[in-house]
Amino acid sequence: MRLAELSERSGVSTATIKYYLREGLLAPGHRVSATQADYDDAHLRRLRLIRALIQIGRVPVATARQVLAHVDDESLGQTIRLGAALWEMPHEPEPDESDPETAVVRAEVDRLLERLGWSTARELGTLSPNHRVLTATMVRLKHLGYPVDADTLLPYAQELGRLAVLDLDRLEEWPTPGEKVEAAVAGAVLFEPVLLSLRRLAQEEESARRFGLE
Amino acid sequence: MRLAELSERSGVSTATIKYYLREGLLAPGHRVSATQADYDDAHLRRLRLIRALIQIGRVPVATARQVLAHVDDESLGQTIRLGAALWEMPHEPEPDESDPETAVVRAEVDRLLERLGWSTARELGTLSPNHRVLTATMVRLKHLGYPVDADTLLPYAQELGRLAVLDLDRLEEWPTPGEKVEAAVAGAVLFEPVLLSLRRLAQEEESARRFGLE
Known part of the structure; x- marks a missing residue:
């Protein structure tokens, strides 16, 4: 897909995508002419992760770059690669x-x-x-x-x-090691707020069970 | 105890204690003379909770006042009182x-x-x-x-x-309804960061178990 379609499908403006390309967060597209490049689903997935890190996780751009470098480092074992990416987070x-x-x-x-x-x-x-x-x-x-x-x-x-155990089971559903690491990073940033809300709802439920509701 | 001792035992400066008194976060001491007041363990406990809310929870003073009003409202049933205090949080x-x-x-x-x-x-x-x-x-x-x-x-x-269930069990250990509500508020603010760290440690453990450590 071309830049315009990548922008539309990801919901990220072309100016912001160009910024991520310049900053090295997103790999360059495949050149098809002097002025045009082609992007694929891996770009779309990576853009999703960058948004999660920067918009929700409020991770600085330089930190996001380091996290993503570990996500892409296929020389690392799975545990270290998972750990390294998460350990780079603030x-x-x-x-x-x-x-x-x-x-x-x-x-x-x-x-x-x-x-x-x-x-x-x-x-x-x-x-x-x-x-x-x-x-x-x-x-x-x-x-x-x-x-x-x-x-x-x-x-x-x-x-x-x-x-x-549930977290790792969910992770194992992703086919490639790279996608597993991506999902782990996204999960660390995005899933914790969900769990905290659920935990408070569980407490309300247990409180009402013990003390009643009036 | 006098203000100086309350300050020393709580680790909160006398100027800050006076500010909390003026803002109505802390109940006045028991007057013993025109210029002196006496404070008790309830003041010490309340000061601890105010610090937790404001310093760790970053709750605005006006919000802390509303949370504490519910903590003190003995006309409410236990579930509503617990809920009301927590619902006032940002x-x-x-x-x-x-x-x-x-x-x-x-x-x-x-x-x-x-x-x-x-x-x-x-x-x-x-x-x-x-x-x-x-x-x-x-x-x-x-x-x-x-x-x-x-x-x-x-x-x-x-x-x-x-x-x-564990949370409510810990809460039940406090003798009075007021102390239970205080502990619930403190727990909401202070205990969540502990749980998130523990969760990440648990994930590292499970990851190493599945994928090894190299």
């Missing part, structure tokens, strides 16, 4: 190493991972931004007077482990 | 009623709730901001080319229903 808060509580809370996170038997999470440790964000968030809660410990988090983590 | 996105997809997606949300047997969620319907946010988010995903339907969401909602 993460905050980062732990404050000058705060003595950080070491205390980190030990509590490791105790939780040990009880869960999550060996990957323990091997990756603070290499994983998710480990760091969890630690930093728990330090903040502790300072605010709402500490959470491994005992409290254990049953939640077990339920979330079951949700992760 | 919610976005809101559905765009001029978009024809909104009605289509809303019917899909209702189909999901029916299959779940969540009668409260269906009775409350669009009265609940959670119903509206879920609909609006799903409309955005659909326009971005990542539609999710009731079939996809059903198993997630069932897992989140089990998490909600």
Whole structure:
């Protein structure tokens, strides 16, 4: 398809598509003449992902470029490729190493991972931004007077482990490794708001079940 | 305790405490002289909640005042009181009623709730901001080319229903209805970032289990 059709089918203006091409987010089309290029379904899919990252995920363009570089890197194993793309996404808060509580809370996170038997999470440790964000968030809660410990988090983590099985099952439905990684990135950005709304609805339901509705 | 001790124990400066008093977020202390007031553990607890709302939840002061008014309203039943406090929190996105997809997606949300047997969620319907946010988010995903339907969401909602049982169990540990509502508000603001980090760790674990780690 030509640029005009790519624009129409993706809902992204031709000016914005040209910007993404210049910024290296989108691969060039296949040249058919000195002034025209041809685009295919891979371009359309990539444009969809760029919109998700930038419009919903509010990921900066430079970060989006790094995420997409990992999406395209076929030399990486599947776990690393999935991880690398997601690890490039913005993460905050980062732990404050000058705060003595950080070491205390980190030990509590490791105790939780040990009880869960999550060996990957323990091997990756603070290499994983998710480990760091969890630690930093728990330090903040502790300072605010709402500490959470491994005992409290254990049953939640077990339920979330079951949700992760569903996530990976959905991912496996995509035919190619590249599409799997694309779907993982899109899912991280777009699916979390859906889950948070569903979680609140579930709480309302459970609350009404226990306390009634008047 | 006096203002200085309240400040020290809460970690909130006396100037900020005075601001919260003026804004009606914190109830006045018990007057012991023309210039001095006495504060108790309820003040300390409330200050903790105000910090959670404003510093972590980034809730505007006027909104925090409305949330806290519901926390304190003993005339309301427990479910309504919990709901009212949480419903006052900022919610976005809101559905765009001029978009024809909104009605289509809303019917899909209702189909999901029916299959779940969540009668409260269906009775409350669009009265609940959670119903509206879920609909609006799903409309955005659909326009971005990542539609999710009731079939996809059903198993997630069932897992989140089990998490909600844990949430309410934790809430029931608080002795008074007022403390329960306080804990629910704090949990909504503070606990979600913890769950999102745990979810990503769970995904890494499951990914390594399936695809290995190289």
